Amino acid sequence: MIRFECDYAEGAHPKILQKMMETNLEQTPGYGVDVYCESARKKIKELCGNDELDVHFLVGGTQANMTVISSILRPHQGVISANTGHINVHETGAIEATGHKVLTVASADGKITAKQVKEVYEGHWNDVTHEHMVQPGMVYISHPTENGTTYTKPELEALSKVCKECRLPLFMDGARLGYGLKAHGNDLTILDIAALTDIFYIGGTKVGALFGEAVVITNEDLKKDFRYLIKQRGGMLAKGRLLGIQFDVLFNDGLYFELSEHAVNMAMIIKNAFREKGYEFLYDSYTNQQFPIIPDDKLEILSQKYSYSFWEKADERNTAVRFCTSWATREDDVKSLVSDIASL
Amino acid sequence: MIRFECDYAEGAHPKILQKMMETNLEQTPGYGVDVYCESARKKIKELCGNDELDVHFLVGGTQANMTVISSILRPHQGVISANTGHINVHETGAIEATGHKVLTVASADGKITAKQVKEVYEGHWNDVTHEHMVQPGMVYISHPTENGTTYTKPELEALSKVCKECRLPLFMDGARLGYGLKAHGNDLTILDIAALTDIFYIGGTKVGALFGEAVVITNEDLKKDFRYLIKQRGGMLAKGRLLGIQFDVLFNDGLYFELSEHAVNMAMIIKNAFREKGYEFLYDSYTNQQFPIIPDDKLEILSQKYSYSFWEKADERNTAVRFCTSWATREDDVKSLVSDIASL
Amino acid sequence: MIRFECDYAEGAHPKILQKMMETNLEQTPGYGVDVYCESARKKIKELCGNDELDVHFLVGGTQANMTVISSILRPHQGVISANTGHINVHETGAIEATGHKVLTVASADGKITAKQVKEVYEGHWNDVTHEHMVQPGMVYISHPTENGTTYTKPELEALSKVCKECRLPLFMDGARLGYGLKAHGNDLTILDIAALTDIFYIGGTKVGALFGEAVVITNEDLKKDFRYLIKQRGGMLAKGRLLGIQFDVLFNDGLYFELSEHAVNMAMIIKNAFREKGYEFLYDSYTNQQFPIIPDDKLEILSQKYSYSFWEKADERNTAVRFCTSWATREDDVKSLVSDIASL
Amino acid sequence: MIRFECDYAEGAHPKILQKMMETNLEQTPGYGVDVYCESARKKIKELCGNDELDVHFLVGGTQANMTVISSILRPHQGVISANTGHINVHETGAIEATGHKVLTVASADGKITAKQVKEVYEGHWNDVTHEHMVQPGMVYISHPTENGTTYTKPELEALSKVCKECRLPLFMDGARLGYGLKAHGNDLTILDIAALTDIFYIGGTKVGALFGEAVVITNEDLKKDFRYLIKQRGGMLAKGRLLGIQFDVLFNDGLYFELSEHAVNMAMIIKNAFREKGYEFLYDSYTNQQFPIIPDDKLEILSQKYSYSFWEKADERNTAVRFCTSWATREDDVKSLVSDIASL
Incomplete structure (x- = not known):
């Protein structure tokens, strides 16, 4: 996971x-x-x-x-x-x-x-x-x-x-x-x-x-x-x-900002992947938290490999969830996610 | 007043x-x-x-x-x-x-x-x-x-x-x-x-x-x-x-209930007076508090003789107010109010 | 009582x-x-x-x-x-x-x-x-x-x-x-x-x-x-x-002070009665509360007619109690108490 | 220090x-x-x-x-x-x-x-x-x-x-x-x-x-x-x-107890050093905190090399202080202290 x-x-x-x-x-x-x-x-x-x-x-x-x-x-x-x-x-x-x-x-x-x-x-x-x-x-x-x-x-x-x-x-x-x-x-x-x-x-x-x-x-x-x-x-x-x-x-040599930037960059890649798939977002975020609204059957597929937070039901067939990145998010994990989103 | x-x-x-x-x-x-x-x-x-x-x-x-x-x-x-x-x-x-x-x-x-x-x-x-x-x-x-x-x-x-x-x-x-x-x-x-x-x-x-x-x-x-x-x-x-x-x-000989009944009766007379005038009510109350919505110019007239509580503006020209009765409300005061409502 | x-x-x-x-x-x-x-x-x-x-x-x-x-x-x-x-x-x-x-x-x-x-x-x-x-x-x-x-x-x-x-x-x-x-x-x-x-x-x-x-x-x-x-x-x-x-x-015409003075005067009479009897006091009070220390057998006698507050045991045979007066204390009650103290 | x-x-x-x-x-x-x-x-x-x-x-x-x-x-x-x-x-x-x-x-x-x-x-x-x-x-x-x-x-x-x-x-x-x-x-x-x-x-x-x-x-x-x-x-x-x-x-292999024992042993050595010097203790402790009562002039000497906590003045010329050991206390530091106590 x-x-x-x-x-x-x-x-x-x-x-x-x-x-x-x-x-x-x-x-x-x-x-x-x-x-x-x-x-x-x-x-x-x-x-x-x-x-x-x-x-x-x-x-x-x-x-x-x-x-x-x-x-x-x-x-x-x-x-x-x-x-x-x-x-x-x-x-x-x-x-x-x-x-x-x-x-x-x-x-x-x-x-x-x-x-x-x-x-x-x-x-x-x-x-x-x-x-x-x-x-x-x-x-x-x-x-x-x-x-x-x-x-x-x-x-x-x-x-x-x-x-x-x-x-x-x-x-x-x-x-x-x-x-x-x-x-x-x-x-x-x-x-x-x-x-x-x-x-x-x-x-x-x-x-x-x-x-x-x-x-x-x-x-x-x-x-x-x-x-x-x-x-x-x-x-x-x-x-x-x-x-x-x-x-x-x-706060030595700007480490805090470097880590922050990394997380945001990773989030933007994920945001983009969902956007390209045509999914809407619950909130228009440019930070490390992304809130895509995903069809339930597609979410089911993602959930076999990735954990995320349930946010709210958007309607009967779609759910808003949260994907978070952080200073520690690995680029490979993001790539894997992006690829899996693309093929949903 | x-x-x-x-x-x-x-x-x-x-x-x-x-x-x-x-x-x-x-x-x-x-x-x-x-x-x-x-x-x-x-x-x-x-x-x-x-x-x-x-x-x-x-x-x-x-x-x-x-x-x-x-x-x-x-x-x-x-x-x-x-x-x-x-x-x-x-x-x-x-x-x-x-x-x-x-x-x-x-x-x-x-x-x-x-x-x-x-x-x-x-x-x-x-x-x-x-x-x-x-x-x-x-x-x-x-x-x-x-x-x-x-x-x-x-x-x-x-x-x-x-x-x-x-x-x-x-x-x-x-x-x-x-x-x-x-x-x-x-x-x-x-x-x-x-x-x-x-x-x-x-x-x-x-x-x-x-x-x-x-x-x-x-x-x-x-x-x-x-x-x-x-x-x-x-x-x-x-x-x-x-x-x-x-x-x-x-709670001797039902005084509490007698006093309560009096207040409610007084309130119903007032409610009726406002209703007959065609005014709406903010809440549909059958107790001692009544919340008529009154045209501002009419309210101005009432306020010269009676005090009430401001509740909220209903719209630009009308205001919802509260008229309260109590165990102590005098019938004469209610009669006077009813008569003044009728002639608004 | x-x-x-x-x-x-x-x-x-x-x-x-x-x-x-x-x-x-x-x-x-x-x-x-x-x-x-x-x-x-x-x-x-x-x-x-x-x-x-x-x-x-x-x-x-x-x-x-x-x-x-x-x-x-x-x-x-x-x-x-x-x-x-x-x-x-x-x-x-x-x-x-x-x-x-x-x-x-x-x-x-x-x-x-x-x-x-x-x-x-x-x-x-x-x-x-x-x-x-x-x-x-x-x-x-x-x-x-x-x-x-x-x-x-x-x-x-x-x-x-x-x-x-x-x-x-x-x-x-x-x-x-x-x-x-x-x-x-x-x-x-x-x-x-x-x-x-x-x-x-x-x-x-x-x-x-x-x-x-x-x-x-x-x-x-x-x-x-x-x-x-x-x-x-x-x-x-x-x-x-x-x-x-x-x-x-x-605070009209000094009523508060008049009432206060009455209570204190009543208390001083009681204080004096106990003092004349030779009893000590737990606290040296000149206000409406008096704390005499009374032999238990004598206290027993007083308690048949008067209520007071228990304060603390002074020793095995004596008890400190509180006698309070107030604006409402009746002179007759004080006289009665004083007389009963004297004959303890 | x-x-x-x-x-x-x-x-x-x-x-x-x-x-x-x-x-x-x-x-x-x-x-x-x-x-x-x-x-x-x-x-x-x-x-x-x-x-x-x-x-x-x-x-x-x-x-x-x-x-x-x-x-x-x-x-x-x-x-x-x-x-x-x-x-x-x-x-x-x-x-x-x-x-x-x-x-x-x-x-x-x-x-x-x-x-x-x-x-x-x-x-x-x-x-x-x-x-x-x-x-x-x-x-x-x-x-x-x-x-x-x-x-x-x-x-x-x-x-x-x-x-x-x-x-x-x-x-x-x-x-x-x-x-x-x-x-x-x-x-x-x-x-x-x-x-x-x-x-x-x-x-x-x-x-x-x-x-x-x-x-x-x-x-x-x-x-x-x-x-x-x-x-x-x-x-x-x-x-x-x-x-x-x-x-x-x-709590793996009893590390917690091992560390605790070390601190207590170190404290006992210090306790003993003060006791041999003839100093009294404010509290009779067998744990990692020791509370010797030390003449102020002697304390002055110790304080140049060691930190401790002030506890209370015992009398005009003596002070009760606290010496603490811990899991991290080094045996060499204790030896040094003991030696310095002995030569007070």
Whole structure:
């Protein structure tokens, strides 16, 4: 079975394991204040063009989301998110478990617009009973989204502008950030993201690391006591250097971007194969996740050799599924898939 | 200004204040174990035809909802509710503040169906990633709903059946229960409700009391330690007898039902007046809340003399509003309103 | 049985019920924005000598404590309290249920000192692992304490000074505030309290009202969105005027202080009776709660006619108990008790 | 600088890294259902002599503690713990953040007794106001404790018996379990622990792994839906196999015990060196943590070459400190330290 069902099926890029081996018996202080974390922080700050950023390393995405969101909101506030947002559907209520409502806005592709944020904000404050409702307190977006779609620079600028006007911190979940930055047609740089969001994270788990998300805080007001929150939510790794080493290697000589580019290229080849076959796509993605709509009898054939994720029934005879590539996807596997698609 | 904007504009039925006066200097133990609470409990048990019920008196609706829901769910569970449910929109995230997600289902009239509950339940358990999603743990309905609509007996029976099959406790918010029981065309008795739900409450605040909701627990499994939860959520009134006295008076000689009937009758007169004028209604309510859609220029005229609640814009020239009656609504005020409607 | 077991055995001062009767059928807006609440707010602001205060009316003490504390702290912060503090022992973990630890300091009499606060604060920040510990975020005191003791003006000034230095908001639970202000030997005025604390409340439940606590916010930073928090925690009374009316009456012509003085005078008579009998006291209280240590055989005699609260066994043959007076205590009952004490 | 300040200064045992390397590019399903997790589970079940156990792998100790505790307690319940317990002092209020109070009992050495548990339990239920207090809902112990002390088999049997009588699940934090099992004089086996506790965990982070704790659930009632809780609290690692591989290696041919024994042997040598020097110990530990009380001038000398943790001032001229060994401690470093101690 060749796996295309997710982007975390393998371990880590060999350079990361290599570095872990080399440094294994060094003695370092715990909890993320070692030299490897420092080095990784320095590289990330340079990459973001801002030395005043705070950078923290957390183990995973749900942990990062709940730690960030609960560190920002007051008890009566909620977080605006697309209804399809990961925090709304796939984190077992982790946000609610910290006491906060996810305020959803409808989204067809996983993205939300500046206009929607404005409407939620004004809808709240214009309602005479607003004290009886959860107050919008921040905005959550994912980039790329859970559907593989990405924000353009003008879209993110518009969101950022509205958020500033409404005093709503803008938080970007970048669990697959690299795949967004290397998406075909993308016009957003990490410099833009650092400038336009208040807090975001650079996903490692799905982009070459064993695990790990680098949370970057750009808004001065959100920095205070963040390490307490990491500890309280269970995210302070004793051997913090494991996270430092991984991001240090990933941001050495652009490895992170190289790996991201590879995954996107592999995905584009697959996308093309499905397109040439005349299949439609559930979402128009240029990142590592592709959502072709496939006749059920053809899917049956593919499933004998390849794994993928079921997404939804498109109609009685067709199914939308997800094929994922990653930094680790082998070109031979893609070639094999493409050939099998062609002969469906 | 004659107020029809809500059903809590006045104090309490005079008999309640009278009884408070008479008993004012009696010394009783605190926290709801006095003779008045006991007497009220006895009457409610009789009314529900079940001596094994637990009855607790709480101060208000949001308090009752959050105390009940957080007493039942485990941390990873959520409560199924109509998207229009009070817990979802008008309690400032009180449920989420106790750690739980409200799992909404779409509703045009405020009600949810057995089919919807089944779908949410099966949708959850059939999803291979269900452990990444909030598990449905109970069902919340309001009767009458926030839109004045009511469940029929077959509808409640169907809900009850599905809930039992799915092991989801069924909780009825009865903040306006009396107005539902006396709704024109209603076929549900309080005996039915006690038999078909696992826990419900009898609203006092909006039906003749100064304040107070009587929570009735019919499901043995939900009874344990409920008083701890009341205390923890801030709902254990030191002078608990104030609640006991009120419900004792309300359930003396059927006062509660008499007051409810009055409000509904007043509402039906108003409904009729709007209908005769040819106005449509946003919801088809036979309870104390009426939602006529009124041309803006006509509404302007009414608003000089009467208060009501804005509900939503129906279109550019018409607005849906809410007129509420209550146990305290004066016949003369209704006559005056009807006459003014007729001459719009 | 004559009850001295608590200070909430009766209803309310008759003037309060009278006013409720008179205003019963008036129509007012809900949720605390009616004319009675406004009038009561105005009187409290005048009393505190500060027109910029925010005043909110809540139903009970536990509700007030949890609403106030959870509105102030960030998730990683806790509240410093005496180990005997009501929030630490008698609120079923209401504070923890909002996510916060109670950071206790040892107290023999229920009070805490400026020195203790300083020690906790410095102990935290001097510990190199402080990020692994709950950060002190505010200070809770009760006045009078659960043991009937009171802070002197110099003590409160010292606490206030340390709190300001450490940027820890100082919160005073005044569930029995009137009895403290009228304590024999007391040198603290309500003006002092308004000047020296950041937030406090004036207890109504135990001092003449049916129920109700008036939360006074003096610190500008703590005012924002407080009504949302009241609603979320279940404390926003639909018929808010019930609270307004009560405090309006209590602060009319000094009724609150008159009632408080009566209770304290009654308590001093009882204290004196026990003292003359040669009994010791568990706490040296000059407020409405008295804690005599009584030989078990003598207590047996008293218990046939009077109720009191068990506090703790002093030794094998003696028991410390609590006798409470209140605004409603009848002089005849006190005389009877005194006479029976004398003849023990 | 030679580090003895903690037991997480190095990476992992080389065999673990080796296995990660070898399996790095294998594709496995995520979230802990891969073959490595299955294999590790099987070994742990065998070790515990019970095939019906549930075994889950979490990333760290605080995460394990808060996930376990919040999965067991109802909202009004708290967890009994020594005042020195890790959950009470060094987890930034993680337990309170899930809504629960830590009910502390005094402990001189970090252990609690069956008698203490019984007293807390009976103290609660005998108090007439118990509904106003947090209900004891489970018991937390650590073995070895934060002070390096360990429970004897009779002590654990007594605790287990009382817990069963009081229906309080017994939870053992085994972050350093290996070092307890290999403590000199220890009479407890992992079979005993699996039989006597309801849930416990086998610490990996401090005993040879990069990170990871294996939670073992022996009580059938506590198993339900545990994976939801792991996900909600942020502990479900996408690449779950990383945890499986580590524990699979650790429980291959007894590596875990071998590593534990090494650390304890190293600690005993250090203990002996201090003892021969005539120094006292703050706690009488036979595990990998040693707490000698050292004259400040001598400590000054040691600190030029060795790191350790400050524990507390013993008196004006002496300080209690902690020296930790681990699976990674080098014999040469210990020899050097012993020699330097001898010549102090």
